[in-house]
Amino acid sequence: xxxxxxxxxxxxxxxxxxxxxxYQVDIEYYNGTHSGPIMRECLGKxxxxxAALPYDPNRKEFILIExxxxxxxxxxxxxxxxxxxxxxxxxxxETAEEAMQRELVEEIGISAQKLILAREYYPNLGGSGGKTxxxxxxxxxxxxxPYTGLHxxxxxxxxxxxxxxxxxxxxxxxxxxxxxxIIALQQFLLTPQP
Numbered sequence: 001x002x003x004x005x006x007x008x009x010x011x012x013x014x015x016x017x018x019x020x021x022x023y024q025v026d027i028e029y030y031n032g033t034h035s036g037p038i039m040r041e042c043l044g045k046x047x048x049x050x051a052a053l054p055y056d057p058n059r060k061e062f063i064l065i066e067x068x069x070x071x072x073x074x075x076x077x078x079x080x081x082x083x084x085x086x087x088x089x090x091x092x093x094e095t096a097e098e099a100m101q102r103e104l105v106e107e108i109g110i111s112a113q114k115l116i117l118a119r120e121y122y123p124n125l126g127g128s129g130g131k132t133x134x135x136x137x138x139x140x141x142x143x144x145x146p147y148t149g150l151h152x153x154x155x156x157x158x159x160x161x162x163x164x165x166x167x168x169x170x171x172x173x174x175x176x177x178x179x180x181x182i183i184a185l186q187q188f189l190l191t192p193q194p
Contacts, residue, residue, distance in 0.1 A: 004028040008037055021045050045129040050100040051086035052115070052134070053184035054108060055164075056141035057193065062167050063144055064160045064181070065107050072177070082160060083178045085137070096133040104137055108159050109145025112137035118187045123179060134184055136191070 009024040021042045027035045054063040066082050073079035087103035089096060101111045116136040123132055141161060149155030162170075170176050171185045 002028065013041060019044055019047075041127065043124075043128040043130070047128070047130040048089040048096070049086055049130060049132045050089055050096050050103060050135065051084050051132055051180045051184065052100055052104060052112070052137040053084050053118075053181070053188055054104065054112070054137040054139045054141075055188070056139055059141055059161075060164045061141055062162045062164065062185075063108050063139065063141055064162055064167075065148075066158045066160055067149065067155060077177065081178055082176065082181065084134075084181045084184050086132075086180055089133075097135075100133070100135050100137070104139075106150055106155075107148055107157050108139075109148050110139060110143050112139055114138040118184065118191065121183070132180065134180065134187065136184075136188065 005025055005027045007023060007025055009022075011022050012019065013022040014020040023040045023042065024037050025035075025040060026037060029035060055061070056063070063085075064082050065085055066080050068079050069081045069083075070079075072081050085103055085107045087099065087106070089099040091099065091102070094102075096117075097115055100115060104111050112135075114137075116138070118134045118136050121132050121134065122128075123130065144159050144161075146159055147157065148159065149157035167185055168189065171182065176182055176185070
């Protein structure tokens with residue numbers, strides 16, 4: 001198979017907080033025939049997200065955040081979700097590390113002493129071209145802020161200090177629903193710590 005495809009048409013279907021591009025494509029099937037025109041929509045075709053698992057190696061604590069999430073509400077889950085620190089790379093010319101430090105200050109009140117790129121991944125290539133840069137953020141938890149967020153963006157964030165063992169227990173027991181946080185904790189478990 002040659003993995004052939006043709007973009008027959010591309011147009012912006014929605015341009016709000018999120019951007020949705022609608023494609024009409026023709027793809028080669030595994031048997032060598034072609035699909036003919038099919039429609040697909042892609043959320044944020046070039047968007048990038050940074051995420052971090054802030055940790056204090058001396059206190060053996062993670063600093064997580066809790067905030068209102070519309071997707072959880074729409075799904076019938078408790079709308080306030082526990083997450084890793086994360087945000088969009090939406091400033092022109094900003095590197096992933098610069099965006100991550102900015103998000104750490106916005107969401108927990110301090111920057112990282114050290115950022116380690118844990119991995120890069122694409123969370124949903126079935127409907128999005130978005131890429132996530134996942135970091136471990138070494139911090140001193142003594143100076144975190146209990147409540148943060150950019151109110152002009154509708155953010156109201158509570159920081160949570162969570163001992164390593166509690167976080168790993170929650171992970172094992174299925175008490176964490178945020179995929180980025182699940183990936184971050186699993187990656188932390190797989191990575192030798194200094």
